[in-house]
Amino acid sequence: MCGADSPAPHMHARDKTVVASWIGKNVCMFDLNLLRVLAAVIEQGTITAAADKLQMSQPAISQSINRLRKVIKDDLFVKDGRGITPTRVALQLYRDTSEHVHQADAAVRGLIAFDPATTTAAFRIALTDIGQQVFLPRLSQVMRSMAPQAQLEVIGPNTESVAAQLESGELDLAILSTELSNEIRSAVLHIGDYLCITRPGLFAPPGPSLQELKSHPRVAVTTFTGHTLMEKYLTPIPPGSIVVNTFAAIPGLLASTDLVGFVPEDLVNTWQDRDNLDIWKIAEVETRTEVRAYFAKSPRSSASAWFVNLVIETLRDPDLSHT
Numbered sequence: 001m002c003g004a005d006s007p008a009p010h011m012h013a014r015d016k017t018v019v020a021s022w023i024g025k026n027v028c029m030f031d032l033n034l035l036r037v038l039a040a041v042i043e044q045g046t047i048t049a050a051a052d053k054l055q056m057s058q059p060a061i062s063q064s065i066n067r068l069r070k071v072i073k074d075d076l077f078v079k080d081g082r083g084i085t086p087t088r089v090a091l092q093l094y095r096d097t098s099e100h101v102h103q104a105d106a107a108v109r110g111l112i113a114f115d116p117a118t119t120t121a122a123f124r125i126a127l128t129d130i131g132q133q134v135f136l137p138r139l140s141q142v143m144r145s146m147a148p149q150a151q152l153e154v155i156g157p158n159t160e161s162v163a164a165q166l167e168s169g170e171l172d173l174a175i176l177s178t179e180l181s182n183e184i185r186s187a188v189l190h191i192g193d194y195l196c197i198t199r200p201g202l203f204a205p206p207g208p209s210l211q212e213l214k215s216h217p218r219v220a221v222t223t224f225t226g227h228t229l230m231e232k233y234l235t236p237i238p239p240g241s242i243v244v245n246t247f248a249a250i251p252g253l254l255a256s257t258d259l260v261g262f263v264p265e266d267l268v269n270t271w272q273d274r275d276n277l278d279i280w281k282i283a284e285v286e287t288r289t290e291v292r293a294y295f296a297k298s299p300r301s302s303a304s305a306w307f308v309n310l311v312i313e314t315l316r317d318p319d320l321s322h323t
Contacts, residue, residue, distance in 0.1 A: 002295065006072075020036075031067070032101075032104075033064070033149050034064050034067060034068040034071070034140060035068075035093075035097050035098075035101050036054065036101050036105070037050065037054065037056075037061055037064040037065060037068070037075070038065070038068060038090065038093065038094060038097075039094060039098045039101050039102070040053050040054050040061075040095050041061065041065065041077070041084075041086075042086050042090065042091070042098075043167070043168065044168070045083065046083060046084070047061045047062060047065075047084070050111065052170070053169075054143045056265065060299040065077065070208055072093065074087055074089040074090065075087055076089065076090040076093075077090060079143070084151050085281055093106070098099050099297070102297065102298035103298065106298045106299060106305070113174045114301075114302040114303050114306055116147040116148070116306060117147065117148070118147050118148070118149065119149065119150050119176070119303060120148055120149045120150065120151070121147075121150050121151070121301075121303040121307075122150070122151040122152075122153060123151070123152050123153065123172050123173075123303070123304070123307045124153045124154075124155065124170065124171050124172050125139075125148060125152065125154055125155075125171070125172060125173050125174065125175070125311070126154075126156065126157035126165070126171055126173070126174035126175070127156070127161055127174075127175055128153075128156065128157060128175075128176070129156070129246040129247050129248060130247055130267045131175045131291075132154060132229050133267060133270055133271065134266045134267060135175060135189075135315050136154065138314060138315065139152075139311060139314055139315060140152065142310065142314045143310075155171075157174050157176060159176065159178045162176070162180065162294070163180050163181045163183070163184050163294075165185070166184055166294060166295060166296045167184070167190075167297075169296070169300035169304075172295065172299075172300075172304045172307050172308060172312055173190065173293055173294065173295045173307065173308050174293070174294045174295075175291060175292070175293050175294075175311075175315075175319070176212070176291070176292060177192070177229065177264075177289045177290065177291050177292070178228065179292075180294050183297070184231065184294050184296065184297070185294070185295055185296070185297055186292040186293060186294045186295070187292065187293050187312050187316065188290050188291070188292055188316070189291050189292060189293050189312065189315045189316045189317065189318050189320070190266070190290075190291040190315070190316070190317050190320070191288055191289070191290055191291070191317070191320070192264045192265055192266050192288065192289055192291055193264070193265045193281075193287050193288050193289075194229055194230055194262050194263065194264055194265070194282075194288075194289065195262070195263060195264075195268055195279050195280065195281060195282075196213065196260060196261070196262055196279070196281070196282055197250070197251075197254050197260065197261045197262070197266050197277050197278070197279055197280075198209065198254060198259075198260050198261075198265050198277065198280070198282040199254055199255055199256070199257070199269065199277065199278065200276065200277065200278050201278070202258055202260070202278065203280070207278075207280035207281070207282075208280060208282075209284065210233065210234075210259070210263050210282060210284040210285060213234060213260060213282070214233075214234050214238075215238055215239065216260055216280060217238055217240035217241045217242075217258070217259055217260075218234070218237070218238070218241050218242075218260045218261060218262070219241070219243075219250050219253050219254065219260070219261040220237050220241055220242070220243045220244075220245065221243075221244060221246075222243060222244070222245045222247065223243065227272075229262075229287065229289050230282075230287070233285050241259070242259065247263060247267060250263060251271050251273060251274075251277070254277060255273065255276060255277060264289075293308070293311055293315070293316075295308045295314050304323060307315035
């Protein structure tokens with residue numbers, strides 16, 4: 001028989017697993033879907049957004065929360081202005097159970113038949129302008145072959161929000177050279193190198209030193225794009241510099257001014273006029289960087305899981321297959 005012990009009415013966050021332990025002892029009388037609702041409300045921030053994510057009505061969400069309140073004997077959420085804030089007990093319950101809830105959802109989704117050849121699913125990927133030039137042609141070719149009716153939407157990434165977009169399911173995958181939160185899964189796709197680019201004759205061989213580059217006006221790329229490797233060696237940006245949010249204008253700027261720029265080697269190799277520029281390696285600092293595919297711990301659907309795997313297998317360098 002199942003036990004009927006009730007959890008203490010005034011639990012503290014330090015009681016790390018007390019709620020989950022109680023549910024475990026009473027699992028035969030507990031509706032595990034209530035935990036899915038709890039996780040959705042906490043992750044989405046509102047009952048309205050949780051209802052949209054779970055494809056339930058708002059009254060059904062509220063009813064589930066009320067049922068869980070009676071079981072746990074805690075308010076779980078309190079009003080905070082126009083929104084709601086989870087209590088300590090709700091947050092502890094979420095920490096103890098949310099990963100298992102997402103794993104269960106993923107397992108169920110995995111059983112649902114998915115056929116790439118006939119799917120009309122829409123996939124969303126975040127790529128920098130470099131990624132769009134270097135990776136997108138190869139990816140789109142494979143997508144057209146394997147999932148000809150699928151839709152691929154490409155957006156520019158914002159490193160300040162991309163992790164939350166992946167966790168919420170707003171994005172299926174992001175490709176960046178910036179390190180994201182450990183809560184997001186990732187796979188190394190490519191290891192690249194940054195090069196210093198200038199107009200011909202601006203510096204004599206063997207090229208500029210790091211000290212010279214720190215004070216020389218340059219074309220800098222905004223940090224939210226994720227291309228910040230060289231900026232950490234060169235900050236602050238000196239007077240006379242130009243700050244851009246893509247790499248598209250850099251070749252023309254460098255060819256016609258005394259500015260310097262720092263560009264991934266893979267992108268330089270796509271420039272048709274690269275022979276009209278001086279290209280230097282900076283040996284004094286580490287200029288190699290990992291390009292990673294980032295994706296949520298639990299895919300939102302079997303289609304999303306297929307897409308993530310396809311991107312990794314398509315774009316990952318062969319010598320990185322076990323990374």
